Amino acid sequence: MTVNTTGSAVDGRHFDVIIVGSGWAGSLLARHLGRQNWRVLVLEAGNGGTDTWEGFQDTVRTFSAAVVKASNAAYRTSAAAPFPDVLDLRSTGPSSYTTSGHFEQTGPFPYAGDYLRALGGTGMHWFGAVPRMFPEDFATRTNFGYGADWPVTAMDLERHVREAELLIGTAGDGAEQHRLGVVADPEYQYPMEEIPPSYLDARFHRLLDGRSVTDKIAESAYTLQVYGLPQARNSTPNPAWDDGSGNPYRPRGAVGMPNFGERCVGNASCTPICPVQAKSHPLRLQQDFTDSVRLATRCVVSRVLPGRGGTVRGVEFREYGDPATPSSRPYTVEADIVVLAAHSIENAVLLLASGMANSSGNVGRHLMDHPTLLAWAEMPANDPVGAFRGPGHTSGLECFRTGQGRRKRAPFRIEISNWGWGWSTGAPLSSVARMLGLGGDANGEVRHGGYFGPKLRRDLGQQVNRQIQLQIAMEQHAERNNRVTIDPARYRDGMGNPRPIIHYDLDHRVKDGLYAAREVSKAIFKLLNATDHTNLGVQDDGSHPLGYFTHTPGGDLPPQDLGYRGPGHAAGTHIMGTRKSTSVVDADQRTHDHPNLYAVGCGSMPSIGTSNPTLTMAALALRSAERIHRDLAELHQPVTVATSHLAGKRAAE
Amino acid sequence: MTTMYELAQQDYRQPKDVPELRRYLQAALEVEHLTIPVYLTGMYSIKPGTNAYAYGVIRSVLLEEMLHMTLAANLLTAVGGKADVSKFVRKYPARLPFADKRVPEVRLRHYSPEALVTFLDIERPQSFVPPNGQKPTGWTSIGQFYDAIRRGVTDLEQAAREQEPPSTIFTGVAGDQIGPRDFYNSGGEVFAVTGLKTALLAIEVISDQGEGAHDTIWDSDDKIFGEERQVAHYFRFNEIHKGRRYGRHDLPRTSPSGPLLDITWADAYPIDPMAKIEDYRDSPELKTQAVLFNKTYAKLIAVLEKTFHGRSDLMHHVVPLMVELRDASQRLYRNPHPNAAKAALGLHASPTFELTDLFLAEGRTYADELVARTEEPSQLRGGGVLPSWTRPH
Amino acid sequence: MTDGTNAGAAAPNADTHLEAPSAPLERFVRLCVPLTGFSAFDLHGTGMAPLYLDTTRRELGEGHLENFLSRWEQAQAEGKGPAELPPTEREIARALVYLWYTGAWPRIAPAVHAELRRDRPNGESMASATSYPEGLVWRAFGGHPGGAKPPGFGTWSYPPPTLPTEAEIAESITQSAATATRPYDPTAYGALANLLDEESVPPHLLPGACVTRSVPPSAVPCAAPPPETGSGSPAKDVSER
Structure with missing residues (x-):
C-alpha cells in the first residue's frame, strides 16, 4: 500500500516539499526527493485503492461494465474531485456542441480530451506511448517562424529523458529511433526490446x-x-541494456500482485486500462517511495498560501471521506517548497484561484492538444x-x-x-x-x-x-486565446472549488x-x-x-x-521561458513570481511537437527534482559568519 | 510406464550415478506436469466474476508449477539429459508418486472443498508427513524426493571434481537452457542451470515454493527473487479450504486465524471427476470439442518438449496454446453434461486431459512446423518483415 | 454511462447449480442458434445463457418474450429464416443477437419500443460486468475482447486466423438447430440475392462515424443510407407483403 497518511494527520505540519498530484510528474518528483531524504508530502485529490489488487480489480470490472469504453471508463466518478470525461460532449449540429460535467466550454470548437483525478492521475489511463520529441520541435519560432521556443534544447534534456525512459520502463529500438532522428546516440539501448x-x-x-x-x-x-x-509497456528485457551495475533490467509487473504483468499479453485495452498492468503507471514509482515520503489521497488542494516576500507558505486543502459526496474538512499544511503537479488544466485553475504566478497574465493561456x-x-x-x-x-x-x-x-x-x-x-x-x-x-x-x-x-x-x-x-502551437479561466462566482464544483472554463479553437x-x-x-x-x-x-x-x-x-x-478528436494531451497553461513578462515558469519549472513555488507538468511546455508529451514531461520533472534538491540543500546550509559576510559584501556590490 | 512411478517403487535413496540422476530429473519433470491439469481444472471451472481470490491463488500456484517444470527441464538438460514428454501422465485419475500410500488418487475436480483437499495432498510439506517407521525405506513425500536429488547432485558433482583430471556432471549445452528472456510472469524467473550453484538454487526454488521454507508458512521467494513474501502453496490452499487467511503469528500446524475470505463453492461448474471422452458419445459436437481440447493439449506438450530440447525461443508459442486451452476448457465447463442422467445431476462437461500416442505425434508434427516456420520467415504472410524477437537466438 | 456504479456486483447467479438444465433455458438457447450463427455448444460456452434469458425477460416482459419465442419457433417450423420474420419479431431477434454478440442489450427501433410498451428507457446497457468478455463478436473475427482473454505476448504479430466459411458455419449449427426444416438459404438470413458473391459488405450495413464518444455502439449511424426500395431491389422485404 502506497497511501500512508491522511489529511487530518498532516494538518498544521511542516514538510520540506508539498507535491500536489500523484501522477507521473508528482510521483517522479516525490520518488527522487524522498531518496535524497527530504520530507515530502504528496496530496492527491482523487480516490486511491488501485494500489491494492482488489482495488485494481474493481477498475477492471468497472471497465467491463461500461457501455462505452472511453478513456475514463474504468474509473469511478467523483463528486468531491470531479474530472472531465469525453462522454460529456454532445454534437448538436454542424459546428455546434454542448458540454456537461467538469468543464465549461466557450470556444468555437470543443477541447475534446479528458483527464483523471485519482491515485496515479491520468497516468492510469494513458496509452503508454513515449516517443521523444525532435530537436527541431524545441525551437519552432526560430526554425519555422511560428509558436514559442523553449528555453532549453533537446540536448539539455537528454540526460533526464534517458532517466525517464528507464524509470517509466520503456521498450523500444534504439537504433531505429536514432535513424528517425530523435536519439542522438547510435548505440542507445532502451531497457526493453521493442x-x-x-x-x-x-x-x-x-x-x-x-x-x-x-x-x-x-x-x-x-x-x-x-x-x-517506443512504449512504456513490458517487453523482453534488453540484454544489451547496461546501467553499469551489471544487473539485467527486470520488468516491473503489477502493483499488489506478484508474478503478474511482467510482459504485455495483448489485452488490447491499454487505454483505458491494462488489466495485467504491463503498461507502466505511476503506482510503480510510488512503490519506491522512501519512508520520508507521505502520500494522502482524497485531499483536494484549494489554494496555495502566500508567505512573506513573494514566497509561498504551504497549501490549504479539503479532505473528504466519500467520493460520492463533496462534504469535506479544511486543513492547511506548510512546506519550504510547493510543487503543483496536478495536470496542466488543474494547475492553471489552482494558480488562478490562488492569484499566483500570474504577473505575465499567461496563466491558463496557450492551451494545446494534439x-x-x-x-x-x-x-x-x-x-x-x-x-x-x-x-x-x-x-x-x-x-x-x-x-x-x-x-x-x-x-x-x-x-x-x-x-x-x-x-x-x-x-x-x-x-x-x-x-x-x-x-x-x-x-x-x-x-x-x-x-x-x-x-x-x-x-x-x-x-x-x-x-x-x-x-x-x-501539432497545435501555443496561442494566447486558447485558454483556461475560472469564474468562481458562476462555476464551482460541489466542494466549492472553481471549475475550469475552456476557450478552445483551431x-x-x-x-x-x-x-x-x-x-x-x-x-x-x-x-x-x-x-x-x-x-x-x-x-x-x-x-x-x-x-x-x-x-x-x-x-x-x-x-x-x-x-478532429482530442487525445487529451493538454499542455501549455503555464509555459516556461526566460522572460518573466511572457512566461510563467523558468527552465526548471520554478514560477518567475515565487521563488519556492513550482508548476510542473505538460503545462510548462511551450510546444509539444507531434510527440505524446508524457516522456518529455517526465524528463522535465526529473530536471526540476534536481533543482529543488539544490534549493533545499541551500536552504539548509548552516549560516556562518564568513558566508554571511560574503553575502553581505556581494549584496553591497 | 512413467519414470516417476518406476522410481517411486524402488527404495528411498539418492541417485548413485549421472544416468540415474537423469532418471530422477525426468521423474521430477513428470511430477511437476502431473499437477498442472489438476490446477487448471480447479481454476477454470470457477464461474467468471466469482471467487476472485481463490482464482488468483490457484493461478499463482499453477504458474509456479510451470516454473518448476521448466527448472526441472533445465536441470535435466544441464546434466546432459533429454526430456521425454511421452512419459507424462496420460489420463486421470493418477497416483501421486513419492507420497504416503494413504494419499488417494489425484482426480480432476471442479472448484470445490474436495478439489482443495486434493491440492493439499499434492503440496503437503515434508515435515507434516509422519516418519515411515524406523528404517526410511519408502518415499513419503515429494519434498523427500527433491532432497534425494539435491544430495545426489551435490555428491555426484563433488565426486566428478575429485576425479583426475577433474570433471563435472554439468555437461549439457549452455545454449539449450531456458532463460528469463523466454519465460516470465510466473513465480519468479527461470534461470539457466550451468553448474552446482544454479542447480542447487533451482532445486531450492522448486521445493521451497511448494512446501514452505524451514518450517515456516512462508516460502523463500523474497530471499531469492526479492519478491513480496507470499504464503507457500500448501498454506495458500489451506486458506481457501478453511475460508480464512493466515494471521501474522500462525504456524504451519495451526489453522488459519486471520480475516474471512469470500469463498462461494456454489459458483463453480460441477463436473464428473472420472469423465472420459467416451462419455460424450451422445453429443457429437461436444465430443468433437473435447477431442479438440486434448489435441491442443498434446500440441502444447509437444511444443514444450521442443523448448526443453534447445528451442527456448518457441516458448512464445506456448502462451497462445495455453490461452486456447483456457478458452476451450471454459466452454466445456459451461456446457451441461451430454449424458442425460449426468446432466440431471447438475453435472457439466469437462476437458479430460487424455493424451494418446497419436495426439502426441500430431503435436510433434505441429511443433516441427513451428520450427520450420521460424527458419523460413518468408512463409509468414506478413511479408518478409519478421520482428527480431521471433528469430532464434 | 461510465460511472459503473453497479460494476462491483457479480453477474446474477441464475445458473442452475446441481440442478438439471431447465427446459426454458434449453429452448431459449436452441432458438438463438440460427439467429446468431453459433452452435448451442458455443452459446452455452459463454456461460451467459441463464443471464441472457433473464435479461431478455426483463427487457421485454415475460409475455412478449414468450410471444417472440413461439413465433420464431413457428416460423422455423414453416421453413423460414430470421430475415423473414415480421418487423417487430425481427427487431427483437436483432436485439437478442446483439446481446449474445456484445453482452449488452441495445437501443431498439423506437417503434418497437413503443409497441411493446416497455417500462424502461430505450438505451443500451451492459447485462453484467462478466457478460462483456463473453461477447461472440470477438470470436466471429477470431479475436478476443478488448481488456479480457488476452492472447499472449507478441501474438499480434501473427497473421489473423482463417475464419470458417458461411457454409461451414451453417453446417456446424444444423447439429443443434434440429428444427430447421430446409437447407441453409442465405437469403432467409438477410443475404441480398444480387450480392451473394460479393466479398464486401454494402456500406448501409457498416457503421458510420461515432459522432461523439457518448453515442452507444448500437446507436452509431450507418455508413450510408439503405439502397432505394423498388421492384427487384436488394432491400425488398419479403415479410412486408
Whole structure:
C-alpha cells in the first residue's frame, strides 16, 4: 500500500516539499526527493485503492461494465474531485456542441480530451506511448517562424529523458529511433526490446516503405517509412541494456500482485486500462517511495498560501471521506517548497484561484492538444490484417513531422491503429448493430435488411478483420486565446472549488494540417489498395461529428469535410521561458513570481511537437527534482559568519 | 510406464550415478506436469466474476508449477539429459508418486472443498508427513524426493571434481537452457542451470515454493527473487479450504486465524471427476470439442518438449496454446453434461486431459512446423518483415 | 454511462447449480442458434445463457418474450429464416443477437419500443460486468475482447486466423438447430440475392462515424443510407407483403 497518511494527520505540519498530484510528474518528483531524504508530502485529490489488487480489480470490472469504453471508463466518478470525461460532449449540429460535467466550454470548437483525478492521475489511463520529441520541435519560432521556443534544447534534456525512459520502463529500438532522428546516440539501448510490431505494421512496411506521397499543402513529396513506437509497456528485457551495475533490467509487473504483468499479453485495452498492468503507471514509482515520503489521497488542494516576500507558505486543502459526496474538512499544511503537479488544466485553475504566478497574465493561456484526424478504410478481401489485436498502435509514419513543410501547415504524426475502426466508428460493437440493421430508421421504424446467423457471423468476421484506421495527430502551437479561466462566482464544483472554463479553437495552420492529413490518408489508402470509408461530414442520420468543419487552405484546393478528436494531451497553461513578462515558469519549472513555488507538468511546455508529451514531461520533472534538491540543500546550509559576510559584501556590490 | 512411478517403487535413496540422476530429473519433470491439469481444472471451472481470490491463488500456484517444470527441464538438460514428454501422465485419475500410500488418487475436480483437499495432498510439506517407521525405506513425500536429488547432485558433482583430471556432471549445452528472456510472469524467473550453484538454487526454488521454507508458512521467494513474501502453496490452499487467511503469528500446524475470505463453492461448474471422452458419445459436437481440447493439449506438450530440447525461443508459442486451452476448457465447463442422467445431476462437461500416442505425434508434427516456420520467415504472410524477437537466438 | 456504479456486483447467479438444465433455458438457447450463427455448444460456452434469458425477460416482459419465442419457433417450423420474420419479431431477434454478440442489450427501433410498451428507457446497457468478455463478436473475427482473454505476448504479430466459411458455419449449427426444416438459404438470413458473391459488405450495413464518444455502439449511424426500395431491389422485404 502506497497511501500512508491522511489529511487530518498532516494538518498544521511542516514538510520540506508539498507535491500536489500523484501522477507521473508528482510521483517522479516525490520518488527522487524522498531518496535524497527530504520530507515530502504528496496530496492527491482523487480516490486511491488501485494500489491494492482488489482495488485494481474493481477498475477492471468497472471497465467491463461500461457501455462505452472511453478513456475514463474504468474509473469511478467523483463528486468531491470531479474530472472531465469525453462522454460529456454532445454534437448538436454542424459546428455546434454542448458540454456537461467538469468543464465549461466557450470556444468555437470543443477541447475534446479528458483527464483523471485519482491515485496515479491520468497516468492510469494513458496509452503508454513515449516517443521523444525532435530537436527541431524545441525551437519552432526560430526554425519555422511560428509558436514559442523553449528555453532549453533537446540536448539539455537528454540526460533526464534517458532517466525517464528507464524509470517509466520503456521498450523500444534504439537504433531505429536514432535513424528517425530523435536519439542522438547510435548505440542507445532502451531497457526493453521493442514491443513486437503488429501484423498490420508488417503489411504497412511491405506496402508503403519507400513509396512516395505528395502533400500539396506543404508543396513537397514525402517518402514513406514505417517506424516502431517506443512504449512504456513490458517487453523482453534488453540484454544489451547496461546501467553499469551489471544487473539485467527486470520488468516491473503489477502493483499488489506478484508474478503478474511482467510482459504485455495483448489485452488490447491499454487505454483505458491494462488489466495485467504491463503498461507502466505511476503506482510503480510510488512503490519506491522512501519512508520520508507521505502520500494522502482524497485531499483536494484549494489554494496555495502566500508567505512573506513573494514566497509561498504551504497549501490549504479539503479532505473528504466519500467520493460520492463533496462534504469535506479544511486543513492547511506548510512546506519550504510547493510543487503543483496536478495536470496542466488543474494547475492553471489552482494558480488562478490562488492569484499566483500570474504577473505575465499567461496563466491558463496557450492551451494545446494534439487535434487528431481519424481516417478509416477497408483492406481488400484477400488481405485481412486482423483488427483489435495488440497494443493500440505499435508503429507510425513519421515523415510529416519534420522539415520545411512545417512552414506551410501543422506537422503531424500518423499512428497506425491496431484497433480497427474502434475510435472512429465504435467498431466492432457498432459493426454488429449496423450489420443486423438494429435500432430503427430515421422515423423510428424497423429497418429493412440486415444479416443474421451464418451470414452475419461470416461477413462480420471478415469485415472486421479488414478494418484499418489512421490516427493523425497534429501539432497545435501555443496561442494566447486558447485558454483556461475560472469564474468562481458562476462555476464551482460541489466542494466549492472553481471549475475550469475552456476557450478552445483551431487556427489555420492546424486546419491546413488536418486538410493535408486527410489528403495524405487518401493517398496511403490507395497504396494499400484499401477502400476509404472515412466520412467526417454529415452522417446517415443527419448528425455531424463533434469537431466537424469544412476547410480549404486556399488556392484551387476544394473545400472538404474535416474533423478532429482530442487525445487529451493538454499542455501549455503555464509555459516556461526566460522572460518573466511572457512566461510563467523558468527552465526548471520554478514560477518567475515565487521563488519556492513550482508548476510542473505538460503545462510548462511551450510546444509539444507531434510527440505524446508524457516522456518529455517526465524528463522535465526529473530536471526540476534536481533543482529543488539544490534549493533545499541551500536552504539548509548552516549560516556562518564568513558566508554571511560574503553575502553581505556581494549584496553591497 | 512413467519414470516417476518406476522410481517411486524402488527404495528411498539418492541417485548413485549421472544416468540415474537423469532418471530422477525426468521423474521430477513428470511430477511437476502431473499437477498442472489438476490446477487448471480447479481454476477454470470457477464461474467468471466469482471467487476472485481463490482464482488468483490457484493461478499463482499453477504458474509456479510451470516454473518448476521448466527448472526441472533445465536441470535435466544441464546434466546432459533429454526430456521425454511421452512419459507424462496420460489420463486421470493418477497416483501421486513419492507420497504416503494413504494419499488417494489425484482426480480432476471442479472448484470445490474436495478439489482443495486434493491440492493439499499434492503440496503437503515434508515435515507434516509422519516418519515411515524406523528404517526410511519408502518415499513419503515429494519434498523427500527433491532432497534425494539435491544430495545426489551435490555428491555426484563433488565426486566428478575429485576425479583426475577433474570433471563435472554439468555437461549439457549452455545454449539449450531456458532463460528469463523466454519465460516470465510466473513465480519468479527461470534461470539457466550451468553448474552446482544454479542447480542447487533451482532445486531450492522448486521445493521451497511448494512446501514452505524451514518450517515456516512462508516460502523463500523474497530471499531469492526479492519478491513480496507470499504464503507457500500448501498454506495458500489451506486458506481457501478453511475460508480464512493466515494471521501474522500462525504456524504451519495451526489453522488459519486471520480475516474471512469470500469463498462461494456454489459458483463453480460441477463436473464428473472420472469423465472420459467416451462419455460424450451422445453429443457429437461436444465430443468433437473435447477431442479438440486434448489435441491442443498434446500440441502444447509437444511444443514444450521442443523448448526443453534447445528451442527456448518457441516458448512464445506456448502462451497462445495455453490461452486456447483456457478458452476451450471454459466452454466445456459451461456446457451441461451430454449424458442425460449426468446432466440431471447438475453435472457439466469437462476437458479430460487424455493424451494418446497419436495426439502426441500430431503435436510433434505441429511443433516441427513451428520450427520450420521460424527458419523460413518468408512463409509468414506478413511479408518478409519478421520482428527480431521471433528469430532464434 | 461510465460511472459503473453497479460494476462491483457479480453477474446474477441464475445458473442452475446441481440442478438439471431447465427446459426454458434449453429452448431459449436452441432458438438463438440460427439467429446468431453459433452452435448451442458455443452459446452455452459463454456461460451467459441463464443471464441472457433473464435479461431478455426483463427487457421485454415475460409475455412478449414468450410471444417472440413461439413465433420464431413457428416460423422455423414453416421453413423460414430470421430475415423473414415480421418487423417487430425481427427487431427483437436483432436485439437478442446483439446481446449474445456484445453482452449488452441495445437501443431498439423506437417503434418497437413503443409497441411493446416497455417500462424502461430505450438505451443500451451492459447485462453484467462478466457478460462483456463473453461477447461472440470477438470470436466471429477470431479475436478476443478488448481488456479480457488476452492472447499472449507478441501474438499480434501473427497473421489473423482463417475464419470458417458461411457454409461451414451453417453446417456446424444444423447439429443443434434440429428444427430447421430446409437447407441453409442465405437469403432467409438477410443475404441480398444480387450480392451473394460479393466479398464486401454494402456500406448501409457498416457503421458510420461515432459522432461523439457518448453515442452507444448500437446507436452509431450507418455508413450510408439503405439502397432505394423498388421492384427487384436488394432491400425488398419479403415479410412486408
